[in-house]
Amino acid sequence: MELTEKTLSSEKIFDGRILHIRRDTVLLPNGHQSTREVVDHPGGVGILALDDQNRVLIVSQFRYPYGEILREIPAGKLEYGEDPAEAARRELREETGAVAGSFQSLGELYPSPGYCGEIIRMYLAQDLSFGDTDPDEDEFLGLERVPFSHLVEQVLSGEIKDAKTIAAVLKVKLLLGL
Amino acid sequence: MELTEKTLSSEKIFDGRILHIRRDTVLLPNGHQSTREVVDHPGGVGILALDDQNRVLIVSQFRYPYGEILREIPAGKLEYGEDPAEAARRELREETGAVAGSFQSLGELYPSPGYCGEIIRMYLAQDLSFGDTDPDEDEFLGLERVPFSHLVEQVLSGEIKDAKTIAAVLKVKLLLGL
Numbered sequence: 354m355e356l357t358e359k360t361l362s363s364e365k366i367f368d369g370r371i372l373h374i375r376r377d378t379v380l381l382p383n384g385h386q387s388t389r390e391v392v393d394h395p396g397g398v399g400i401l402a403l404d405d406q407n408r409v410l411i412v413s414q415f416r417y418p419y420g421e422i423l424r425e426i427p428a429g430k431l432e433y434g435e436d437p438a439e440a441a442r443r444e445l446r447e448e449t450g451a452v453a454g455s456f457q458s459l460g461e462l463y464p465s466p467g468y469c470g471e472i473i474r475m476y477l478a479q480d481l482s483f484g485d486t487d488p489d490e491d492e493f494l495g496l497e498r499v500p501f502s503h504l505v506e507q508v509l510s511g512e513i514k515d516a517k518t519i520a521a522v523l524k525v526k527l528l529l530g531l
Numbered sequence: 532m533e534l535t536e537k538t539l540s541s542e543k544i545f546d547g548r549i550l551h552i553r554r555d556t557v558l559l560p561n562g563h564q565s566t567r568e569v570v571d572h573p574g575g576v577g578i579l580a581l582d583d584q585n586r587v588l589i590v591s592q593f594r595y596p597y598g599e600i601l602r603e604i605p606a607g608k609l610e611y612g613e614d615p616a617e618a619a620r621r622e623l624r625e626e627t628g629a630v631a632g633s634f635q636s637l638g639e640l641y642p643s644p645g646y647c648g649e650i651i652r653m654y655l656a657q658d659l660s661f662g663d664t665d666p667d668e669d670e671f672l673g674l675e676r677v678p679f680s681h682l683v684e685q686v687l688s689g690e691i692k693d694a695k696t697i698a699a700v701l702k703v704k705l706l707l708g709l
Contacts, residue, residue, distance in 0.1 A: 356593040356600055356671050366545050367552060371646055372568040374545060374552060379595065387669045389595040390550040392570065392646075415534040417557065417567040418648035419641065422534055430645070460689030462697065463597065464642035467608070468549055468570075470596035471643060472692075491565045493534050509705060511638030514650075516694040519640065523701035527687060 355382045358389070366390075371430075394471035398441040399428040399517035401459065401525055402451050402478040409504050409522070410449045410481075413495035422495075424507075425515040426522075428473070437474040445478055447487045448494055454480030459524050464516050475521045501531050533560045536567070544568075549608075572649035576619040577606040577695035579637065579703055580629050580656040587682050587700070588627045591673035600673075602685075603693040604700075606651070615652040623656055625665045626672055632658030637702050642694050653699045679709050 358379040366374040373393040381387055402410040409426070416423045429444035431437060438456060445451050459475035488494055499507075501522075507513045508522050525531060536557040544552040551571040559565055580588040587604070594601045607622035609615060616634060623629050637653035666672055677685075679700075685691045686700050703709060 354671070354673055356591065356673065358593050358595055366547070369544070369554065369568045370566060372552060372570070374550060376547065377595070381669055382593075382671045385669070388548060390547045391596045392550070393596075397645075413534065415536050415560075416641075416644040417536055417555070418569045418571075418646060419644060419650075423641065423644055425644070458689075461692050462694050463594075463601065463692045464694045465647065465649060466594040466597060466601055466603070466693055467575075468596060469643065469647075472597075491559055491563070493532070493560045495532055495534065505705075509702060511636075514639050514641045515644055516640050516642045516698060520694060520697045520701070523698070523705065524687060527683075527701065527704065 357382065361386065390468060392469040392471070394469055395433050396431045396437065396472045396474070397428060398431065398437055398444055399426050399473055399475045399521055400441050400445045400478050401426050401475070401521040402445055402449065402453060402481060403501065404481050404498060407501045407531065408498040409501055410451060411497050411499050411504070412448055413497070415493065423515055424513060425518045428517060438476070441474065441476045446484070447489070449496055450484045450486040451478070451481045452484065453478035454482070459521050462517055462520050473517050475517060477525055535560065539564065568646060570647040570649070572647055573611045574609045574615065574650045574652070575606060576609065576615055576622055577604050577651055577653045577699055578619050578623045578656050579604050579653070579699040580623055580627065580631060580659060581679065581703070582659050582676060585679045585709065586676040587679055588629060589675050589677050589682070590626055591675070593671065601693055602691060604696045606695060616654070619652065619654045624662070625667070627674055628662045628664040629656070629659045630662065631656035632660070637699050640695055640698050651695050653695060653702070655703055
């Protein structure tokens with residue numbers, strides 16, 4: 354079965370500080386036309402940083418679209434053209450002060466594929482040493498260290514809702530058998 | 532530490548078929564002002580449907596923002612005001628033809644909390660019976676039944692990238708011990 358849609362034309366809708374929106378006209382597999390509204394995104398990174406006592410660095414941050422403080426693994430947006438692994442090291446240091454001796458990929462996450470092209474690369478960071486944090490100017494963060502087994506419970510109970518945090522925690526649980 | 536941001540004003544940017552964008556001016560915890568660009572979203576549902584041979588219903592769909600065919604659990608957007616559990620039953624039937632005798636919550640997923648207020652409610656559907664599919668007019672889907680253990684491997688290897696699918700599969704793996 355043919356599933357592919359072909360772009361016929363593209364119209365820029367909004368070029369904001371964070372969001373970049375376009376509306377494309379597409380040819381559907383059945384020959385009809387439709388429109389697709391797309392959020393373009395440079396991609397992001399999320400870092401599950403595990404200290405030598407199997408505790409995870411968790412940041413608390415007010416997430417404006419929800420009007421809630423969420424608990425998440427450290428994360429951030431790529432600069433356009435930035436190497437994802439470099440961005441992950443930068444975000445981890447800025448948000449938590451941690452520098453990791455060991456960094457490995459936990460795969461990619463497509464958060465909301467219906468309307469956004471964002472790819473979040475997830476990493477496991479270990480062998481941590483700590484310096485000063487350096488958060489972005491308009492970023493206000495709380496920081497805690499949560500025992501890995503407690504975090505797994507908080508994910509399974511539904512207390513942790515952030516997609517990249519759920520994915521990274523449960524992947525590490527099953528891949529490392531922690 | 533105070534983390535909350537207060538809305539000072541809100542400007543509508545785009546009211547599309549799918550996307551609704553606003554730009555708010557906010558008061559930060561340090562008394563400064565900033566802007567927040569937000570995608571408003573009615574919320575969605577994702578359904579991990581497990582048949583009596585422990586196979587999962589997986590749909591293949593061209594996801595225009597990525598230009599890729601993704602393999603995902605059945606999912607869809609809420610109509611504004613629609614009950615999420617009803618929406619989940621509707622989407623499951625429309626996309627796969629399945630009707631579930633047993634439906635239970637797998638919690639909520641916040642896919643991209645930096646800029647979007649979408650909440651995806653995830654469900655485990657079991658005790659399945661099958662009728663006809665009824666996809667949306669501009670929706671073209673492939674359908675397969677994947678043994679649950681294979682799907683777990685595909686999630687852990689990084690082959691499955693969709694956030695709600697990763698979260699639902701690994702939660703079921705750990706909650707049901709499958």
